[in-house]
Amino acid sequence: METVRECIEQHADASPDRDFLIAPESGLKLSFRELKTAVDEVGAQLDRLGLGQGARVAFLLNNGYWTTRLFLGVMANNRVIVPLNAVAGTVQLVHVLDHSDSEIVFVAPEYRDKLAEIMARVGRPIRVIETSDEDGPDWPSGDAVPVIPSPLPVPADTALLLYTSGSTGLPKGAVLSHRAVTSGGRNVVEGHRLGAGDRALCVLPVYHINGAMVTVSAPLYSGSSVVMPRRFSATDYWRLVVEHRCTWSSIVPTIIKYLLDRAAREPYDFGNDERLAKFRFARSASAPLAAATLEQWEQTFKVPMIETLGLTETAGTVASNPLPPAPRKPGSVGLPFGNEIVILDKHGRQCAPHVVGELVIRGSNLLDYYYKNPAATADSIRDGWFYSGDLGMKDEDGYIFLTGRSKELIIRGGENIAPREIDDVLYRHEAILEAAAVGVDDENYGQEVVACVVLRDGYECSEEELKAFCEAGVGSYKMPKVIYFFDDLPKGPSGKILRLRLPELIAKSTPKK
Numbered sequence: 001m002e003t004v005r006e007c008i009e010q011h012a013d014a015s016p017d018r019d020f021l022i023a024p025e026s027g028l029k030l031s032f033r034e035l036k037t038a039v040d041e042v043g044a045q046l047d048r049l050g051l052g053q054g055a056r057v058a059f060l061l062n063n064g065y066w067t068t069r070l071f072l073g074v075m076a077n078n079r080v081i082v083p084l085n086a087v088a089g090t091v092q093l094v095h096v097l098d099h100s101d102s103e104i105v106f107v108a109p110e111y112r113d114k115l116a117e118i119m120a121r122v123g124r125p126i127r128v129i130e131t132s133d134e135d136g137p138d139w140p141s142g143d144a145v146p147v148i149p150s151p152l153p154v155p156a157d158t159a160l161l162l163y164t165s166g167s168t169g170l171p172k173g174a175v176l177s178h179r180a181v182t183s184g185g186r187n188v189v190e191g192h193r194l195g196a197g198d199r200a201l202c203v204l205p206v207y208h209i210n211g212a213m214v215t216v217s218a219p220l221y222s223g224s225s226v227v228m229p230r231r232f233s234a235t236d237y238w239r240l241v242v243e244h245r246c247t248w249s250s251i252v253p254t255i256i257k258y259l260l261d262r263a264a265r266e267p268y269d270f271g272n273d274e275r276l277a278k279f280r281f282a283r284s285a286s287a288p289l290a291a292a293t294l295e296q297w298e299q300t301f302k303v304p305m306i307e308t309l310g311l312t313e314t315a316g317t318v319a320s321n322p323l324p325p326a327p328r329k330p331g332s333v334g335l336p337f338g339n340e341i342v343i344l345d346k347h348g349r350q351c352a353p354h355v356v357g358e359l360v361i362r363g364s365n366l367l368d369y370y371y372k373n374p375a376a377t378a379d380s381i382r383d384g385w386f387y388s389g390d391l392g393m394k395d396e397d398g399y400i401f402l403t404g405r406s407k408e409l410i411i412r413g414g415e416n417i418a419p420r421e422i423d424d425v426l427y428r429h430e431a432i433l434e435a436a437a438v439g440v441d442d443e444n445y446g447q448e449v450v451a452c453v454v455l456r457d458g459y460e461c462s463e464e465e466l467k468a469f470c471e472a473g474v475g476s477y478k479m480p481k482v483i484y485f486f487d488d489l490p491k492g493p494s495g496k497i498l499r500l501r502l503p504e505l506i507a508k509s510t511p512k513k
Contacts, residue, residue, distance in 0.1 A: 001221065002155035003178040005039070005076040007185075011223040012036035015196065019225045023065035024240055026134060030065070032223070035072070042073025043150070045139050049127070051079055051103060053150040054158060058082040058102040058126075060093075060111045062230045063206050064133040068216065070106055071206055075159040075181065078150040082161045083207035090117060095170045096163045098122045099372065106131040133230060155179035161371055162209060164312050173371035174313045183365035184209075184315030185217030187338035191320035192248065192283065192306065198224040199278075201240055201249040203232035208492075210286045213316030214250045234258040238266055242275045249279075252286045252495035256297055256305075257433050261456060263300045271302030279303055281323060285310050287496035288402060288420050290427030291330035309333035309400065313386055315365040319400050331424070332399040333392075339363035343394055351393065356403055356418075359390040391418070408499050410439035412447050417478050419499065422451060425473030429466065431459035434489050437480060438502040451480035452489055452502050 001007045011018070016033035023029070030038060051057070057074045059081070061067045074081040082100045084093060097105065097118060104127045107115045112130065119126065131137045153159065159178045163171040176184075188194065202215035219226045227244045229236065237259060240246065251259075268276060282297070283306040297305045304324055310316040318341060321334035328334070342350055343357040351357040362385045369377040380387050391409070392402040403418035410417040422437035434454040439447035451470070455461065463483045471479040490501045 002182050003076075003153045003157075004072060004159060004181060004220070005153055007182060007220045008032070008036050008039060008072065008076055011220075015223055018196065018223065020219065021065065021068050022225065022227045022244060023133070024227060024229050024244065026065060028065045030069070035069075038069045039073040039076040042070060043077030045137075046074070046077055046079055047149050049104065049140070051150075052148075053078045055079045055104075056082050056100050056102040056161060058084050058097060058100065058105040059131070059207075060084040060086060060105060060107045060115055061131060061207075062086065062108060062110075062133070063202065063211070063228050064230045065228070066131055066133050066136045067206055068226075068228060070131070070137070071212070071216065072220070075178070076153070078153040078157055080158050080161050083212065085163070085207050086111060086205070090114075090121075092163075092171055093118050094121045096173070097126065098124070099170075100161055100163075100173060102126060104129060106137055108132065153178050155182075158368070160212070160315075162212070162312055172373055172376055174367040175369050175371050176315050176367055180315040180365045180367065181213070181217055182221060183338060183363065184213040184317065185219075185221035187317045187363075187365060188214050188218035189222045191308070191317060191322075191334075191337035192218075192281070193323060194218060194222045194224060194248075196223045198222065198247045198280075199245060200224070200226045201237075201244070201246040202226050202228045203237065203255065204250060204252065204286075208286070209312045209316050210250060210252070210310060214283070214285070214310070217316070234262055238268055238276070241279055242268070245278050247278050247280050248282065250283045250285065253284060253289050253293060254287070254434065254491070254495040256282075256284060256289070256293055257456070260293075260296055260300055261433075270300065276303075281306050283308050283320070285317070288423065290424045292424070292428040294330050304328070307331075307333055309402070311361075311388060311390075313367045313380070313388070314339070314361055314363070315367075318361055318363070318365070321399075327397075329395075329399045332395075332401050334400065335398055336400075338365065341400065343392065343400075353396045354393055356391055356393045358406065359388045359392050359400070359402075361386045361388060405499075408438070410437070410447050410449055412439070412442075412445045412449060412477070415477070417449060422449065422470060422474055422478060422480065425470050426451060426453060426466065428473070429461065429469050431455050431461040433457075434497060436489060436497045436499050436502060438499050440503050440506065449478060449480050450482045450484065450506065452484045452486055452505065454486055454489055 011032040021030040129137045159181045160176040163173050200215045204211035281304040285308040309319040318339045319334045321328040340362045345357045404420050419437040426435035433456040437451045442448035490498045
């Protein structure tokens with residue numbers, strides 16, 4: 001199966017009555033047979049609107065029943081879906097909507113005013129279709145526009161145009177084919193040994209690669225099912241797992257912290273509660289997971305946490321720790337699944353074990369190119385390999401350990417310092433909810449190490465206490481010289497802290513110390 005439509009049709013033929021999608025707020029469901037009918041209906045409407053093959057179709061929606069129908073329906077009918085990040089700033093959304101050449105945008109009623117502000121700055125007409133999660137799109141009425149129906153997609157056709165989070169500058173559009181989208185789902189299925197009887201709980205937004213590939217494409221590829229609430233709620237998370245007999249879920253470190261903070265208030269005997277017996281594992285991706293947080297999760301909830309690695313440009317998962325009883329290594333994103341991953345030094349030579357270099361990736365899940373950005377394409381894709389910009393190393397068993405992004409390295413007095421090493425120490429402190437080390441300009445050392453933290457509710461600690469804690473963990477040379485306390489840190493749609501925005505935050509804000 002190498003196209004979205006092939007996945008839908010194969011499962012509609014083989015298991016027509018098996019549930020694919022469950023929307024808990026409305027109680028609406030889609031079996032695979034109904035999914036096939038639903039995407040055909042979307043295709044008929046797109047034909048009627050005169051949208052030809054490859055037309056860009058955007059959405060500004062929360063997760064849910066109709067979001068999933070549109071997300072899959074557009075791709076299955078050989079148009080290109082362009083998810084818009086509902087929490088992004090206006091400047092980025094104006095860029096994405098205009099740069100993508102989108103012809104239509106589906107919008108939730110709650111984002112109508114936000115979209116109007118964006119549209120006023122785009123400068124070209126785009127058809128807007130209001131879409132509620134109860135009633136679906138308000139399709140335009142009137143006569144059909146004569147159009148030749150779009151041919152069925154082939155593996156090389158573009159399915160998804162997804163923009164990076166844009167931690168610096170404007171986001172880049174990753175062009176992902178049907179082959180890449182289905183390969184992204186396959187890699188999750190193989191990495192986690194998913195079968196038709198599995199059921200995912202999707203609490204990450206579909207406008208991000210994790211939600212889109214891990215908890216939509218993977219169930220679609222495996223013929224299993226997904227429970228999709230409109231938004232993440234820490235209060236509802238375990239209730240939804242129990243009520244819908246979910247077997248796994250993909251989350252991010254910030255969500256893990258939220259769930260840990262309220263664990264004592266949950267009405268479940270974790271590890272012994274039969275209501276949770278089907279829940280096999282949770283997985284973490286999109287942001288580094290501190291080893292201390294992983295350990296706390298497993299001690300509290302008595303279920304494995306699988307750390308993984310995925311990128312927008314690779315249609316999600318490229319590496320994963322294996323499921324028990326195979327060995328997992330805390331702090332590692334695991335072994336390659338469905339990809340080749342090599343670690344190269346600055347001269348393009350493979351690094352020996354435990355030597356840090358750049359992660360370079362090859363596989364059928366890679367982006368084709370960056371949309372209308374040949375310079376970025378040439379810089380990142382060379383001879384079929386994607387140069388990720390992520391720094392890391394392999395151990396003697398081939399497990400990958402990330403140390404940061406090449407642009408995020410702190411260079412203090414000529415010595416390279418990986419900020420994640422400092423992050424991991426800070427996360428061991430019980431008072432820390434979020435933490436990120438970063439380099440700031442310094443006239444003596446070139447850069448100096450500082451850190452930004454958010455405290456957990458109900459906890460207190462001083463700057464001096466945290467600095468001493470860090471010194472014990474990484475030594476005085478790498479210890480943050482200043483620690484800034486904030487109520488929140490800038491994050492992308494996946495919950496990943498945008499480290500390169502921290503110097504600006506420090507400069508413009510008065511920190512709480």
